[in-house]
Amino acid sequence: MKHISILVPRGAILGSLEGSRQLFSQVNQFAKQQGKPPVFQVELIGLTRETPVSGGLFTVNTDSLVDDVARTDLIIIPAVDGDLSDAIDQNKAFLPWIKKQYEAGAEVASLCLGAFLLASTGLLSGRKCATHWMAESAFRQMFPDVQLVTQKIITDEHRIYSSGGAFSYLNLILYLIEKYAGREIAVLSAKVFAIELDRQNQLPFTIFQGQKGHEDEPVKKIQEYIESNFQKKITIDELASMQAIGRRNLERRFKKATDNTIVEYIQRVKIEAAKMSLESSRENINEVMYKVGYTDTKAFRSTFKRVTGLSPIQYRAKYNRVMSA
Template sequence: MKHISILVPKGAILGSVEGPRQVLSEVNKLLLSMGKLALFEVQLVGLTKEVSVAGGIYKVFTDVRAQELQKTDLIIIPALDGDMVLNLAHNQDFIPWILRQHAGGAEVASLCVGAFLLASTGLVTGRQCATHWMAANDFRRMFPDVNLVEDKIITDEQGIYSSGGAFSYLNLILYLIEKYAGRDVAVFMSKAFQIEMERRSQSPFMIFKGQKEHEDEAIKKAQEYIEQNFQEKITVDQLASMLALSRRNLERRFKKATANSIVEYIQRVKIEAAKMSLETSRENVNEVMYHVGYSDPKAFRTTFKRITGLSPVQYRSKFNLETVI
């Protein structure tokens, strides 16, 4: 039997504690109904026996304290709510326990912004990690040595896992069920809980908001110019001349400040404007393309799909109100 420890940190989001517990417990019920042995022993693990979550609205009674648990096979770190610096300070006593368990062979998985606690252990330094796209800028600032892949739903780095934002953590739970219990069990759970399988990207749900929480005023001016003039053809040389910087210096500083190259930033601003038009207007795809400054339909569609994971037509079908109702 595989022992699974679902952590209950201070400030945990209740759903990402209870959700995995419920789905994994249902796996056991399914296996027992088939005349098989239960596969998982699932325990809620805290630093104390009683943990306040959701701003004190709820209390979770843990099954065991971390310091009392000698051996586990999988640690699940749920999402945390609120100020991440305070969250990490309140839960730092989990870190040596996680590291000790990992050294003893345990796998570790983070859900959504639980990635901040995972990254604090150092286990994903130099490795890929996913988190909620809305937390991407803060994560990069706090953990620059982690390879954040903000578009991904699931990462698997040799037994260290992470998931994208919000309820996409359920896709990681299905992934783990398939790994441990087999494809047929994972498919049944996807149907029972109505979780869409094989979703690997959170790109269609991302909203691009350029990283402006930096101190480089020249780069902020460049960002503002791009965002106000995205319909026009903007070149790197034009921006460099406007800011009285060399092209090389501008490109270096822009990448450092925003985590995007200038060309990538321009593309993302244009595609974000296109997404808004496709969501709210009746303009056809070509009209949207021209309004955001593209003249080549193939280039527009290629860039749109690379950034969102969907074609413009698929995106409109998914998110435009008139096509949904």
């Protein structure tokens, strides 16, 4: 039987904590119905017996305190809420225990913003990790040595797992259930909890916000110019001239400040505008394409699919309700 330690961090989001517990516990119910022994021993592990979560709206009673758990097989780190630096500080007593258990052979999985706690252990250095797309800039700034993959729903590397934003944690839990209990039980769990199985990426859900939490004012002015003039043909030389900065120096500074090249940034702004039109208007694909400054149909479709994971037609079918009204 695999021992699962679901951490109860101070300020945890109750949904990912309780949802994980329910799914793993349900697997034991399935096993019981089939006359088999339980698959998992599920425990809630805290720093205190009673832990406030979800902004203090709820209190979770833990099964064990972290220092009382000598060994576990799988650690689940739920999403945390509020100021992420504060969340790390409030839960720093978990970090050496997580690292010690991993070094003893345990596996570790972070759910959504739980990635910030996992990364704080140092175990993600040089490795891939997913988290909520809204926290991309903050994560990159705090953990530059981690390979953030915001398009992924799930990462699996060297006994460390992570999930993308919000309710995509359910896909990671199903992934772990399949690994430990088999495909049949994972499919049954997906059906009982009405979870879409085998989702691979969160690109269709991502909203490009443009990283402006930096102090490079000329780069900010260029970002604002791009966002106000994305319909036009914008060249890097033009942008460099506007701020009296050499092209090579501007490209270096822009990438450092925004985590995007200038060309990538222009593309992301154009595609975000195209997404909004496809979601809310009756314009055809070509009209949307021209509206955001593309003239090459193949280039537009290719860039759109690379950014969103869907073709423009697929995206419209998924999110537009005007067309079906």
